[in-house]
Amino acid sequence: KDGDPAVEVSGDFIFKLYDTYGFPVDIVRDIALEKGIGFDQQGFSDAMENARDLSRRQSKTEQFAELPPGVVELLEQGKQSVFSGYTGVEGESVVEAIIDEQGSCIQQVAAGDRVQLFCPATPFYAEAGGQVGDTGQINWSGGSFTVESTRAVAEGLVLHGGVIDSGKLAVGQEVSLKVDNNRCATTLNHTATHLLQAAMKQVLGDHVKQAGSQVRPDRLRFDFTHFSPVTHDERVAIEQLVNAEIRRNIPVETQVLSKDEAIAGGATALFGEKYGDEVRVVSIAGFSKELCGGTHAGATGDIGLFKIISETGIAAGVRRIEAVTGAGALLWVQNLAAKADQLAQLLSGTFDDAPEKVSALLKQQKELEKEVAALNASQALSGLDELLGGAVEVDGMQIVCGQISLDSPKTLREVGDKVRDKMKSGVAVLGGEFGGKAALLALVSKDLTDRIKAGQLVKEVAAIVGGKGGGRPDMAQAGGPMADKLPEAMKAVPGIVATLTGADQ
Structure with a gap:
């Protein structure tokens, strides 16, 4: 009834119009004001929150349905992992759960068994943000376990997958955890990825956005938005910029800030990535600032050398660069030099003369092919x-x-x-x-x-x-x-x- 303040559009009805039919809330409010009747804003807000809560519970139920029973058991117990690997690669902890190959929690395992271990504190980085999970060893008195993979099977819950090398292991055993040397190479590649993205923005333009990445011990891969192949001159310019920052030996600094504060400070966030209220910001002064939870070098100089080894297209408007750093980059250059020497020997000259000699050989081959074609x-x-x-x-x-x-x-x-x-x-x-x-x-x-x-x-x-x-x-x-x-x-x-x-x- 128009003009009757006792008449009110109920919050549940407003929410049904919005949720079921997509009817804008603002229009309902405007009509209510125009007709002089009440608008149950609080009721609508309560209905919206109830729907969100139901959605969260359903999402959690669906998530649990897809997880192995042992993982669900740990989540129900509220188990969480604390990562200590930002400051070191070794740590002490306790094995609080063992999950077998069938996904169930068990109490004890012996040599040869393949299992996943849960420790409440770990220096092992779980695969995330493009960085591969750490590998290494978990040792205890009378036994050892090789960590082949480290994964976050649910938010905050990290499991170490691998095989018992020797001895027996039971829940409650105190253990020593040690990440292997692959971590060092991985951190160099991760920091180099940040330098690479910043350099590409300078050389190619601000339209460059990360479209995916993989950071491994042996190399890095970076997918990015760009409208054409990266030219030879552009690749050279990018490499020069990155290596210049490496020679500057700038400290790699990290801060934990609120998300809004980090973005306001100029940190680059990955589009579509979910971030919490607090984020970790990795900065290289005057060159790069990104939101990142991965592990990084102490200073850019630790990287030593950066070399792009390939650039290809993987989709419309998306390119991929692969690169190597540190000892891997040196090995790549040494292998290239060895191939250059082999080519020079085959051509009976120096490598500097190789382009001219190869051109002459190709010209001669074309002439011979013409002669053969004419004869045939x-x-x-x-x-x-x-x-x-x-x-x-x-x-x-x-x-x-x-x-x-x-x-x-x-x-x-x-x-x-x-x-x-x-x-x-x-x-x-x-x-x-x-x-x-x-x-x-x-x-x-x-x-x-x-x-x-x-x-x-x-x-x-x-x-x-x-x-x-x-x-x-x-x-x-x-x-x-x-x-x-x-x-x-x-x-x-x-x-x-x-x-x-x-x-x-």
Whole structure:
């Protein structure tokens, strides 16, 4: 009823309009004000919060349904992992849970068993943000466990996957944890990834955004948005910028800030990534500032050397760079130098002379290929009269078919043109082997295309060599993988022509 303040649009009804039909809340409010009736804002807010709470509970239930029973058990117990690996690669803890290969919690394991261990404190980094999980050893009195993977199976719950090397292990055992040397190489690659992104923004433009990454001990991979391949000069400029920052040996600083404070301070956030209220900011003064939970070098100089080894496109508007750092970069350069020496020896000169010598060799090869092609064409044409002389008659039509030697598909067409010129009226099918495959050409003179089509003919012949083809009524090409069937295919041509023209009926 208009103008009656006792009448109110209930919060539940407003929420139903919004949630079920997508009706904007603002419009409902405006109509209520226009009509002079009440608008239950608090009721709507309560209904919205109830819906969110229900969604969270359903999401948690669905999440638990997909997890192994042992993991669910740990989550229900409120188990959480504290990461101590930012300040070191070793730590002491207790094994509070063992999960077997079936996903169930068990009390004890022995040598050879593959399990996942939960320790409330760990220096092992769990795979996240593109950085691979740490590997290493967990030791105790009388036994050891090789950590092959470290994963966060749920938020805040980290498991160490691997195999018991020796001894027995029971829940409650005190252990020593030690990350292996791969961590050091991984941290160098991770810091280099930050330098790479900042350098690309300077060289390519601010439109460059991270579209994915992988940081491993042996190399780094960085996917980014860009509209064209990165040119050689751009790659050189990016490498120079990154290596200049490495030589500056700037400390890599980390801070834990509120998300809003970090973004306001200029930190780069990854689009689509979920962040908590507090975030970790990794900064390289004057060059890079990003939100990142990964492990990093103490200073840029620790990286030593940065080298891009590949740049490719992986999707529309998305490029990928792979690079190496530190000892891996040095090894890559040394391998490259070794290959350069081998090439120089093969060319009987220095590496500086290699481009000129290779160009000369390629030029010579092209000239020789032309000579070979001319000789093959001459040889093929020399037998042209013999080929035409072997013509047979089918239903009043001259049929020429034969196999010729080929050095390229072009030779087949050249011989075909000569046959057509000399044949005047008739049908010809030529075949040859090139690159281990059969190549076919069918020709039909203009006066006979109303009786037989070259496309139909070559299709039937190609079936014998395991292929298919087609073309115009007067000329068609085909190919097939069974070059050894060419003699059989040529022999079958007169019969195929007879069938297609109805002469065999």
